[in-house]
Amino acid sequence: MAQREEAGPSSVDPEDVARFDRIGEDWWSADGPMAALHKLNPVRVAYLRDLMSRHFRVEGLPRDRYAPRPLEGLRILDAGCGAGLLAEPLARLGARVTAIDPAPRNIEVARRHAEKSGLSIDYRMTTIEALSGEAATFDAVLAMEVLEHVLDVAGFVRCCGALVRPGGLMFAATLNRTLKSFAFAIVGAEYVLGWAPRGTHDWRRFISPRELARAMAAADLSAFDETGVVFDPLQGGWRLAHDTDINYMMAASKRR
Numbered sequence: 001m002a003q004r005e006e007a008g009p010s011s012v013d014p015e016d017v018a019r020f021d022r023i024g025e026d027w028w029s030a031d032g033p034m035a036a037l038h039k040l041n042p043v044r045v046a047y048l049r050d051l052m053s054r055h056f057r058v059e060g061l062p063r064d065r066y067a068p069r070p071l072e073g074l075r076i077l078d079a080g081c082g083a084g085l086l087a088e089p090l091a092r093l094g095a096r097v098t099a100i101d102p103a104p105r106n107i108e109v110a111r112r113h114a115e116k117s118g119l120s121i122d123y124r125m126t127t128i129e130a131l132s133g134e135a136a137t138f139d140a141v142l143a144m145e146v147l148e149h150v151l152d153v154a155g156f157v158r159c160c161g162a163l164v165r166p167g168g169l170m171f172a173a174t175l176n177r178t179l180k181s182f183a184f185a186i187v188g189a190e191y192v193l194g195w196a197p198r199g200t201h202d203w204r205r206f207i208s209p210r211e212l213a214r215a216m217a218a219a220d221l222s223a224f225d226e227t228g229v230v231f232d233p234l235q236g237g238w239r240l241a242h243d244t245d246i247n248y249m250m251a252a253s254k255r256r
Protein backbone atom coordinates (compact mmCIF):
# COMPACT_ATOMS: atom_id res chain seq x y z
CA MET A 1 0.00 0.00 0.00
CA ALA A 2 1.29 3.51 -0.85
CA GLN A 3 2.61 5.82 1.85
CA ARG A 4 0.37 8.45 3.36
CA GLU A 5 0.87 11.18 5.91
CA GLU A 6 -0.44 10.61 9.40
CA ALA A 7 -0.84 12.75 12.49
CA GLY A 8 -0.60 10.85 15.75
CA PRO A 9 -1.81 7.31 16.41
CA SER A 10 -4.08 5.82 13.76
CA SER A 11 -7.33 3.90 14.10
CA VAL A 12 -6.57 2.16 10.80
CA ASP A 13 -6.53 -1.63 10.84
CA PRO A 14 -4.11 -2.31 7.92
CA GLU A 15 -5.47 -5.81 7.22
CA ASP A 16 -9.04 -4.59 7.13
CA VAL A 17 -8.18 -1.63 4.88
CA ALA A 18 -6.21 -3.96 2.55
CA ARG A 19 -9.32 -6.15 2.23
CA PHE A 20 -11.34 -3.12 1.06
CA ASP A 21 -8.51 -2.04 -1.23
CA ARG A 22 -8.60 -5.40 -3.03
CA ILE A 23 -12.27 -4.91 -3.98
CA GLY A 24 -11.12 -2.36 -6.57
CA GLU A 25 -13.49 -1.88 -9.51
CA ASP A 26 -16.01 -4.32 -7.98
CA TRP A 27 -17.12 -1.61 -5.50
CA TRP A 28 -19.49 -0.29 -8.15
CA SER A 29 -20.94 -3.64 -9.17
CA ALA A 30 -24.47 -3.73 -7.70
CA ASP A 31 -24.35 -7.54 -7.48
CA GLY A 32 -20.71 -7.70 -6.39
CA PRO A 33 -19.07 -7.88 -2.96
CA MET A 34 -20.51 -4.51 -1.90
CA ALA A 35 -24.10 -5.44 -2.89
CA ALA A 36 -25.28 -4.89 0.70
CA LEU A 37 -24.11 -1.24 0.63
CA HIS A 38 -25.75 -0.68 -2.76
CA LYS A 39 -29.03 -1.98 -1.32
CA LEU A 40 -28.67 0.18 1.81
CA ASN A 41 -28.01 3.34 -0.17
CA PRO A 42 -31.57 4.56 -0.86
CA VAL A 43 -32.60 4.37 2.79
CA ARG A 44 -29.44 5.97 4.20
CA VAL A 45 -29.35 8.73 1.58
CA ALA A 46 -33.00 9.60 2.41
CA TYR A 47 -32.19 9.60 6.14
CA LEU A 48 -29.20 11.92 5.69
CA ARG A 49 -31.09 14.19 3.28
CA ASP A 50 -34.09 14.54 5.59
CA LEU A 51 -32.17 15.15 8.81
CA MET A 52 -29.73 17.55 7.20
CA SER A 53 -32.39 19.56 5.40
CA ARG A 54 -34.44 19.77 8.62
CA HIS A 55 -31.47 20.70 10.83
CA PHE A 56 -30.01 23.32 8.55
CA ARG A 57 -33.46 24.80 7.86
CA VAL A 58 -33.99 25.13 11.60
CA GLU A 59 -30.61 26.81 11.68
CA GLY A 60 -31.95 29.47 9.34
CA LEU A 61 -30.84 28.30 5.91
CA PRO A 62 -33.85 27.91 3.58
CA ARG A 63 -34.04 24.23 2.58
CA ASP A 64 -36.67 22.05 1.03
CA ARG A 65 -36.07 18.31 1.16
CA TYR A 66 -38.29 17.90 -1.92
CA ALA A 67 -36.18 20.34 -3.93
CA PRO A 68 -33.91 18.66 -6.50
CA ARG A 69 -30.77 19.77 -4.62
CA PRO A 70 -31.77 20.10 -0.93
CA LEU A 71 -28.14 19.90 0.29
CA GLU A 72 -26.94 22.71 -2.00
CA GLY A 73 -23.71 24.19 -0.73
CA LEU A 74 -23.42 22.12 2.48
CA ARG A 75 -19.83 21.02 3.11
CA ILE A 76 -19.89 17.31 3.89
CA LEU A 77 -16.99 15.03 4.84
CA ASP A 78 -17.52 11.34 4.01
CA ALA A 79 -14.95 9.63 6.25
CA GLY A 80 -14.07 6.11 5.08
CA CYS A 81 -15.78 6.66 1.73
CA GLY A 82 -14.74 3.41 0.03
CA ALA A 83 -15.16 4.01 -3.71
CA GLY A 84 -17.78 6.75 -3.26
CA LEU A 85 -21.09 4.86 -3.14
CA LEU A 86 -22.49 7.47 -0.76
CA ALA A 87 -20.39 10.47 -1.78
CA GLU A 88 -21.89 10.47 -5.30
CA PRO A 89 -25.61 10.63 -4.39
CA LEU A 90 -24.85 13.33 -1.81
CA ALA A 91 -22.99 15.37 -4.43
CA ARG A 92 -26.01 14.95 -6.74
CA LEU A 93 -28.18 16.44 -3.98
CA GLY A 94 -26.01 19.56 -4.12
CA ALA A 95 -23.49 18.95 -1.30
CA ARG A 96 -19.82 19.94 -1.65
CA VAL A 97 -18.34 16.58 -0.71
CA THR A 98 -14.84 15.84 0.54
CA ALA A 99 -14.36 12.08 0.79
CA ILE A 100 -11.41 10.29 2.38
CA ASP A 101 -10.18 6.73 2.60
CA PRO A 102 -6.75 5.26 3.41
CA ALA A 103 -7.06 2.56 0.73
CA PRO A 104 -5.36 3.89 -2.44
CA ARG A 105 -7.35 1.80 -4.93
CA ASN A 106 -10.64 2.87 -3.36
CA ILE A 107 -9.70 6.49 -4.04
CA GLU A 108 -8.50 5.72 -7.58
CA VAL A 109 -11.74 3.89 -8.42
CA ALA A 110 -13.82 6.63 -6.75
CA ARG A 111 -12.11 9.41 -8.72
CA ARG A 112 -12.54 7.61 -12.03
CA HIS A 113 -16.20 6.84 -11.34
CA ALA A 114 -16.99 10.44 -10.31
CA GLU A 115 -15.37 11.70 -13.48
CA LYS A 116 -17.52 9.35 -15.57
CA SER A 117 -20.58 10.49 -13.63
CA GLY A 118 -19.67 14.16 -14.23
CA LEU A 119 -19.47 14.88 -10.49
CA SER A 120 -16.94 17.04 -8.71
CA ILE A 121 -15.91 15.38 -5.43
CA ASP A 122 -12.74 16.13 -3.50
CA TYR A 123 -11.35 12.60 -2.95
CA ARG A 124 -8.27 12.21 -0.77
CA MET A 125 -6.25 9.18 0.20
CA THR A 126 -5.83 9.88 3.88
CA THR A 127 -7.10 8.97 7.34
CA ILE A 128 -9.46 10.81 9.64
CA GLU A 129 -6.54 11.30 12.05
CA ALA A 130 -4.41 13.07 9.43
CA LEU A 131 -7.30 15.24 8.22
CA SER A 132 -8.26 16.29 11.73
CA GLY A 133 -4.80 17.84 12.04
CA GLU A 134 -5.83 20.35 9.36
CA ALA A 135 -7.86 23.48 10.05
CA ALA A 136 -10.81 22.47 7.82
CA THR A 137 -14.29 22.06 9.28
CA PHE A 138 -17.50 20.76 7.73
CA ASP A 139 -21.25 21.27 8.14
CA ALA A 140 -21.59 17.51 8.50
CA VAL A 141 -19.17 14.61 8.98
CA LEU A 142 -20.27 11.07 8.09
CA ALA A 143 -18.86 7.77 9.34
CA MET A 144 -21.13 5.32 7.55
CA GLU A 145 -20.38 1.61 7.99
CA VAL A 146 -16.86 2.49 9.09
CA LEU A 147 -16.72 2.40 12.90
CA GLU A 148 -16.99 -1.41 13.04
CA HIS A 149 -13.77 -1.54 10.97
CA VAL A 150 -11.50 0.74 13.01
CA LEU A 151 -9.16 -0.11 15.87
CA ASP A 152 -10.07 2.85 18.08
CA VAL A 153 -13.72 3.93 17.83
CA ALA A 154 -13.47 6.68 20.47
CA GLY A 155 -10.39 8.12 18.73
CA PHE A 156 -12.07 7.99 15.31
CA VAL A 157 -15.22 9.72 16.64
CA ARG A 158 -13.08 12.33 18.42
CA CYS A 159 -11.36 13.18 15.11
CA CYS A 160 -14.77 13.38 13.37
CA GLY A 161 -16.04 15.70 16.12
CA ALA A 162 -13.03 17.99 15.71
CA LEU A 163 -13.91 18.37 12.01
CA VAL A 164 -17.56 19.34 12.59
CA ARG A 165 -18.11 23.09 12.76
CA PRO A 166 -19.99 24.46 15.79
CA GLY A 167 -23.71 23.88 15.15
CA GLY A 168 -22.92 21.18 12.56
CA LEU A 169 -23.77 17.48 12.52
CA MET A 170 -22.13 14.08 12.70
CA PHE A 171 -23.80 10.92 11.37
CA ALA A 172 -22.75 7.33 11.93
CA ALA A 173 -24.16 4.05 10.64
CA THR A 174 -22.91 0.85 12.21
CA LEU A 175 -23.81 -2.56 13.69
CA ASN A 176 -25.03 -3.19 17.23
CA ARG A 177 -23.29 -5.86 19.33
CA THR A 178 -26.19 -8.25 20.09
CA LEU A 179 -26.92 -11.95 19.65
CA LYS A 180 -29.26 -10.96 16.84
CA SER A 181 -26.49 -9.12 14.98
CA PHE A 182 -24.23 -12.17 15.33
CA ALA A 183 -26.94 -14.39 13.87
CA PHE A 184 -27.99 -12.05 11.04
CA ALA A 185 -25.00 -9.83 10.17
CA ILE A 186 -22.30 -12.53 10.48
CA VAL A 187 -23.84 -16.01 10.13
CA GLY A 188 -26.77 -14.99 7.90
CA ALA A 189 -25.28 -12.22 5.72
CA GLU A 190 -21.74 -13.61 5.31
CA TYR A 191 -22.12 -17.40 5.56
CA VAL A 192 -25.68 -18.25 4.46
CA LEU A 193 -26.80 -15.51 2.06
CA GLY A 194 -23.35 -14.41 0.86
CA TRP A 195 -24.37 -10.71 0.96
CA ALA A 196 -20.86 -9.75 2.05
CA PRO A 197 -17.52 -11.58 1.70
CA ARG A 198 -16.76 -13.89 4.66
CA GLY A 199 -14.60 -12.15 7.25
CA THR A 200 -15.90 -8.66 6.39
CA HIS A 201 -17.06 -8.20 9.98
CA ASP A 202 -15.74 -9.09 13.41
CA TRP A 203 -18.66 -9.20 15.88
CA ARG A 204 -16.42 -8.10 18.77
CA ARG A 205 -15.97 -4.75 17.00
CA PHE A 206 -19.70 -4.03 16.79
CA ILE A 207 -20.82 -1.06 18.88
CA SER A 208 -23.93 -0.56 20.97
CA PRO A 209 -25.87 2.70 20.51
CA ARG A 210 -25.04 3.55 24.12
CA GLU A 211 -21.30 3.17 23.52
CA LEU A 212 -21.54 5.27 20.36
CA ALA A 213 -23.53 8.04 22.07
CA ARG A 214 -20.91 8.05 24.84
CA ALA A 215 -18.04 8.36 22.32
CA MET A 216 -19.91 11.19 20.62
CA ALA A 217 -20.51 13.00 23.93
CA ALA A 218 -16.76 12.81 24.65
CA ALA A 219 -16.23 14.46 21.24
CA ASP A 220 -18.54 17.39 22.13
CA LEU A 221 -21.38 15.92 20.07
CA SER A 222 -24.87 15.45 21.41
CA ALA A 223 -26.79 12.50 19.90
CA PHE A 224 -30.38 13.46 19.02
CA ASP A 225 -31.53 10.61 16.78
CA GLU A 226 -31.10 6.84 16.82
CA THR A 227 -32.86 4.91 14.05
CA GLY A 228 -32.74 1.22 13.19
CA VAL A 229 -32.35 -0.09 9.63
CA VAL A 230 -34.01 -3.46 9.03
CA PHE A 231 -34.26 -5.76 6.05
CA ASP A 232 -37.82 -6.26 4.85
CA PRO A 233 -37.99 -9.68 3.14
CA LEU A 234 -41.42 -8.90 1.63
CA GLN A 235 -40.13 -5.83 -0.19
CA GLY A 236 -36.64 -7.23 -0.67
CA GLY A 237 -35.12 -3.99 0.61
CA TRP A 238 -34.15 -2.03 3.72
CA ARG A 239 -36.31 0.37 5.69
CA LEU A 240 -36.03 2.60 8.74
CA ALA A 241 -37.37 1.13 11.99
CA HIS A 242 -37.33 1.50 15.78
CA ASP A 243 -35.44 -1.80 16.04
CA THR A 244 -31.73 -0.98 16.50
CA ASP A 245 -30.68 -4.56 17.37
CA ILE A 246 -28.69 -5.08 14.15
CA ASN A 247 -28.06 -2.06 11.87
CA TYR A 248 -28.65 1.47 13.09
CA MET A 249 -27.81 5.08 12.34
CA MET A 250 -27.18 7.90 14.79
CA ALA A 251 -27.17 11.67 14.33
CA ALA A 252 -25.50 14.14 16.69
CA SER A 253 -25.02 17.88 16.75
CA LYS A 254 -22.09 19.93 17.95
CA ARG A 255 -22.58 22.78 20.37
CA ARG A 256 -22.32 26.28 18.96
Ligand SMILES: C[S@@+](CC[C@H](N)C(=O)[O-])C[C@H]1O[C@@H](n2cnc3c(N)ncnc32)[C@H](O)[C@@H]1O
Binds near residue numbers: 013080
Ligand atom coordinates in the same frame (compact mmCIF):
# COMPACT_ATOMS: atom_id res chain seq x y z
C1 LIG B 1 -17.42 -0.79 4.82
S1 LIG B 1 -16.47 0.43 4.06
C2 LIG B 1 -17.66 1.75 4.02
C3 LIG B 1 -17.60 2.59 2.78
C4 LIG B 1 -18.58 3.75 2.70
N1 LIG B 1 -18.60 4.55 3.92
C5 LIG B 1 -19.98 3.27 2.41
O1 LIG B 1 -20.74 3.09 3.35
O2 LIG B 1 -20.31 3.07 1.22
C6 LIG B 1 -15.32 1.01 5.31
C7 LIG B 1 -14.22 1.94 4.78
O3 LIG B 1 -13.56 2.61 5.88
C8 LIG B 1 -12.21 2.82 5.53
N2 LIG B 1 -11.41 3.16 6.76
C9 LIG B 1 -10.94 2.31 7.69
N3 LIG B 1 -10.25 2.99 8.65
C10 LIG B 1 -10.28 4.32 8.31
C11 LIG B 1 -9.75 5.54 8.88
N4 LIG B 1 -9.04 5.55 10.02
N5 LIG B 1 -9.98 6.74 8.25
C12 LIG B 1 -10.73 6.75 7.12
N6 LIG B 1 -11.25 5.63 6.53
C13 LIG B 1 -11.04 4.43 7.11
C14 LIG B 1 -11.85 1.52 4.82
O4 LIG B 1 -10.71 1.64 3.98
C15 LIG B 1 -13.14 1.21 4.02
O5 LIG B 1 -13.07 1.68 2.69
